[in-house]
């Protein structure tokens with residue numbers, strides 16, 4: 245069409261990306277010996293998009309790609325926050341990341357959060373019994389209440405609803421100009437402001453605050469020089485625990501979509517004896533449905549990838565969406581097939597919905613255990629819920645980042 249031709253003719257890809265979302269990159273990438281590559285400009289800067297297993301290694305090698313000054317202001321002011329762990333490199337990254345690894349990858353802590361989520365879910369489905377509800381909205385509130393308590397935040401039903409709304413807004417508005425973006429900025433400002441007194445209180449010894457909770461650990465952290473984090477940084481990092489946990493609601497809505505579209509999957513989950521099917525299902529939801537479109541940083545010195553020269557200062561971006569649809573890496577990538585992870589247990593190492601490489605040394609998400617555990621648990625709950633799916637618009641628009649079934653996934657609770 246004329247619009248498509250116009251978008252392709254632009255020297256900068258920011259507008260085409262905003263208009264076409266997830267469907268922009270696959271059309272534009274050219275194959276370079278089995279790995280994809282596209283050179284363009286994003287936000288006026290030279291950028292290269294890469295795809296393929298070797299691209300994952302390249303992008304996650306600190307010797308090639310760094311984060312400082314890589315993330316654009318509009319993304320920091322909505323999604324991550326200024327001074328967040330996402331923006332650090334080298335030693336300062338490792339120290340900050342260590343806090344998250346300790347908080348998020350502890351088996352007992354993950355099980356504790358899972359228990360709170362499942363209890364909240366059962367309470368919510370019982371409270372709304374017989375009603376037609378928007379699953380996405382309800383799950384976001386259940387997750388916000390569970391993670392707030394777990395993280396050591398003072399919490400009521402009203403504050404959980406506000407936290408859910410703001411966290412959803414921050415994720416929903418990061419990649420788009422216009423009203424969604426301004427809602428995201430306001431949500432972040434308000435959440436950060438409301439956390440400052442919480443940080444202060446944690447530092448002056450709030451009674452009842454659990455020592456190992458995210459609020460306590462982040463507020464009382466001392467760096468190598470014995471200095472605490474700035475209160476604003478603590479607020480930003482508390483939100484970097486709460487917001488992405490609420491964001492699991494995107495995957496739960498997709499899980500309900502998959503159970504509706506492929507009813508056999510429900511039987512598989514109901515006959516799951518050791519939890520392995522539920523985890524395989526959670527992995528396939530994370531592979532199959534689009535969420536994070538790409539990750540990356542800046543080339544800090546001249547480098548080369550498969551004969552492609554990459555100049556210092558170029559944005560280097562890893563195509564997550566295309567990676568999971570790449571037939572060179574996945575049999576029948578467009579088939580929703582959780583069993584692929586049972587047939588080939590090693591396949592899980594090719595997944596990058598939450599980044600690649602090693603979470604301990606690089607920027608890979610430290611929240612994958614939590615995501616997979618919570619998603620598997622809620623998928624199993626959904627399989628046995630006995631809800632019906634009323635007629636609705638279940639299309640998932642690829643032009644929207646992040647996307648969701650248009651209806652938000654409405655279900656009628658039993």
Ligand code: HEM
Pocket residue numbers: 329330331341344348484485486488489491492493495535536539540597598599600606607608609610611612614615
């Ligand atoms: C980083 C995705 C859930 C905490 C990331 C990254 C992605 C991602 C793509 C960036 C990797 C990179 O920069 O290379 C997701 C998705 C989730 C999710 C799709 C599902 C909802 C979580 C959860 C938590 C969490 C549940 C915490 C409870 C973090 C943190 C980082 C991060 C702290 C920064 C790591 C760093 O820069 O070293 N996530 N994540 N995420 N995620 Fe997640």
